[in-house]
Amino acid sequence: xxxxxxxxHHVILSEAASLELGCNYSYGGTVNxxxxxxxxxxxxxxxxxxxxxxxxxxxxxxxxAEFIKSKFSFNLRKPSVQWSDTxxxxxxxxxGSGNTGKLIFGQGTTLQVKP
Amino acid sequence: KAGVTQTxxxxxxxxxxxxxxxxxxxxxxxxxxxxxQTPGQGLQFLFEYFSETQRNKGNxxxxxxxxxxSNSRSEMNVSTLELGDSALYLCASSxxxxxxxxxxxxxxxxxxx
Numbered sequence: 001x002x003x004x005x006x007x008x009h010h011v012i013l014s015e016a017a018s019l020e021l022g023c024n025y026s027y028g029g030t031v032n033x034x035x036x037x038x039x040x041x042x043x044x045x046x047x048x049x050x051x052x053x054x055x056x057x058x059x060x061x062x063x064x065a066e067f068i069k070s071k072f073s074f075n076l077r078k079p080s081v082q083w084s085d086t087x088x089x090x091x092x093x094x095x096g097s098g099n100t101g102k103l104i105f106g107q108g109t110t111l112q113v114k115p
Numbered sequence: 116k117a118g119v120t121q122t123x124x125x126x127x128x129x130x131x132x133x134x135x136x137x138x139x140x141x142x143x144x145x146x147x148x149x150x151x152q153t154p155g156q157g158l159q160f161l162f163e164y165f166s167e168t169q170r171n172k173g174n175x176x177x178x179x180x181x182x183x184x185s186n187s188r189s190e191m192n193v194s195t196l197e198l199g200d201s202a203l204y205l206c207a208s209s210x211x212x213x214x215x216x217x218x219x220x221x222x223x224x225x226x227x228x
Contacts, residue, residue, distance in 0.1 A: 032214045044205065044219040051214040090158060094214070101146045101163035101209065102171040103217060108157055 002027045006091050006106035013081050014114050021076040021109050023091030033074040034092040034103070035065055044090070050074065061085070083115045116142055119208050119220035127226045133194040136223045140187050140208030146170075147189040148217060149181060152203040161204075164189050165211055193225075201227045 007022040025031060035047040048059025055067040065076045074091060091106040120139045128134050140147050148171075149161040160173040164183035181191040187208070193200055203224050207217035 034216070036219075043221040044207075046216055046218070049216055092158075096214075101148050101165065101211070101217070102160050102173070103148070103150070103158075103207075104160065105150075105158035 002093060002095060002104045004091055004093055004104050004106035006089075006109050008109045009107065010110045010112070012112045012114065015083055016080050017113075019076070019078040019081050019085070019111070021089055021091075021111075023074045023076065023106055024072050025074070025091075025093045025104075026072065027093065027095050030096055032094045032096075033065075033067060034094075035059065035063070035074075035076050036090045036092060037087045038090065038108075039087045047076070047089075081111075081113050083113050085111060086113045087111060119206055119218055121204075121206050121220040121223050123223060124221065125224045125226075127228060128196050129228050130196055130198060132196050133192060134196060134225060135190055135192045136204055136206075136225075138189045138191075138206030138208075138220060140189070140206075141218055144208035144210055144218075145187055146209045146211040146215075146217075147183055147187060148207045148209075149189070149191050150205040150207065151175075152205055152222070153201075158205070161191065196227045198227050201225060 003026045005024045033050040036044045050057045050067045058064045089109045092103045122137045146165045148163040152158045163171040167183045178194045183189045203222040205222045207219045209215040209217045
């Protein structure tokens, strides 16, 4: 069965520090990869996604992620975090190139940015 | 465009009761998926509906069911509620045109006493 693993459960950073959140998935076929963010009191929002093409994808608010197929990874990065980035981050995957109605999520990473 | 809406936003029920949650997808979206979010288990897929048919199903007991109407609105029902059903239930919709993005609603917070 597919699974997604996020290595960091709780990350604490100071403002302006760089961020990298790890995400690995287990599935050998075609995958579609997502990072979602859940700000306190708000609903899940899409940060970025990868379907095909350039493995380096850019999302909203200065976030980017790199798909490394050989490592089954899709790590999220941001060069300089802000206090407003405090949130929970979820990596997710769907399989196949057609119907993608079933997202498999990682356990989530809580990011706390200290001002 | 209006986002995904879910009603009600909060529910309190007692063990043994049943509950129905509603989801209205983004206009034009044909696929609706449901997820359960809990602190212990995280986000888990319940099921997906497309064209009034269940297309994908997660690993939940039969007490959890759903349906989709011709206007793509969806409901999910949980019968014989258990304490462990307390969770945030999220609905997401997508266009369903190949690999696609799911857009999430605010969720319904269910508390079972």
